[in-house]
Amino acid sequence: MASIRIPPVLRQYTGGARDVDIDGTTVGVVLDRLADQYPSLKSHLFDDGSLQKYVNVYVNNQDVGYLKGLDTPIADNDTVIILPAMAGGSI
Amino acid sequence: MPTFDEILTEARKSVGEVDVRAAEGLLPEVAVIDVREKNEWDEGHIPGAVHVPRGYLEQRIERAVPDRDAPVLLYCAGGTRSVFAARTMQEMGYSDVTSLRGGFTAWKDSGHRFVVPRTLNPEQMHRYSRHVLIPEVGEEGQLKLLDASVLLIGAGGLGSPAALYLAAAGVGTIGLVDADVVDESNLQRQVIHTTDRVGMSKVESARQAIHALNPDVNVVGHEVRITPENAEEIVAQYDLVIEGSDNFDTMYLMNDVCVKLGKPDITSSILGFEGQITTILPGEGPCYRCVYAEPPPAALAPSCSEVGVLGVLPGIMGLLQANEAMKLILGIGEPLSDRLLMFDALTTSFIELKLRRDPECPVCAGIGVVERSPALAS
Secondary structure: OEEEEOOHHHHHHOOOOOEEEEOOOEHHHHHHHHHHHOHHHHHHHEEOOEEOOOEEEEEOOEEHHHOOHHHOEOOOOOEEEEEEOOOOOOO | OOOHHHHHHHHHHHOEEEOHHHHHHHOOOOEEEEOOOHHHHHOOEOOOOEEOOHHHHHHHHHHHOOOOOOOEEEEOOOOOHHHHHHHHHHHOOOOOEEEEOOHHHHHHHOOOOOEOOOOOOHHHHHHOHHHHOOOOOHHHHHHHHHHOEEEEEOOOOOHHHHHHHHHHOOOOEEEEEOOOEOOHHHOOOOOOOOHHHOOOEHHHHHHHHHHHHOOOOEEEEEOOOOOOOOHHHHHOOOOEEEEOOOOHHHHHHHHHHHHHHOOOEEEEEEEEOEEEEEEEOOOOOOOHHHHOOOOOOHHHOOOHHHHOEOOHHHHHHHHHHHHHHHHHHHOOOOOOOOEEEEEEOOOOEEEEEEOOOOOOOOOOOOOOOOOOOOOOOO
């Protein structure tokens, strides 16, 4: 079971949940199951099966783009962070 | 009881002395230590010398000369205090310590070059005394801060604490870019503004606060929205940028312009209870486009005016930005480059994510280490 951290801007699609626990052996499987659970999240994560360019995913603080992408393996107790680009300094 | 002359004679038996001509031959391989008092040092010293007053010798010499076997040349005004200082260093285990016969007076009288250091005036010495006391800052570091110029993009939530603390720290020039006026709803977090300045331009309000805090600081106001047309001209005037805007257009514009001009860009964003910050060092670490090539669509870019933000959060993140700026100016510590630091106010926890340069980055690919502004240490 991996813990997926939902960023503030996407929590409107997860009913406010900050962390969601999901079973799965790879990043792709875990994110697919997350999108199944919260369907309105899907278009914000994926573009034609790939991660959106403005969304990064980190497993144990490492960017999966430099690991094996969506095929990056997930072990029990791994932390998965979904992090879109973020702006906002409250001018 | 031994007399002064007897103690000096005894010390001279174990301490080697050289005259000015021989000392010249030792440079530059030897570490030159000036053991005089500060007022003497301020009037002129041998180029390249390090100042370690004799009264602090035991406490500070290990920092100045970590290697006990390194050759060291000590001097004072006339060559007496440096003999005693050399004796002390020998007792501490330094094996190659020499004293300059005739001291700085002989050096100067024989026509050798010396430098007169820039110094803080007495009021500055008092105001910045807590900085001067830190060895990593000291008088020299404080002078760097006074010479430095920082551009703040936004005099809002992040810019407020950053501007106040940088001004307090004596950063000599603070540029403020903001076209907005103070609104009552800003005051929950934008601590540089006040209730009686609601309706005033944020730049003017911030200028008043900064001058009340530290009249030494030169505040340069840019009451405009930063655009691709004016960004380069504005950024070029400063050593580094603290980016605290509320939108992706400005954030990406600052990234691109700072990379082009070789200026560090310390960028942070905040929302709700969470903030993130990274320091972009052009040519050295990843830029924002290495991490996110494109900004997200508008639907995923809500502003604090829509979603809200905990008042203390920009205080924390803005001060982390100010801390990054201080380190870059002073040339100390490790910048937050190659790293994205996330802060969650609800759990009071930090997460650090590893960032990498993208060899195909549309903005910074192929750019080598950029020479920084002369005011910034390497």
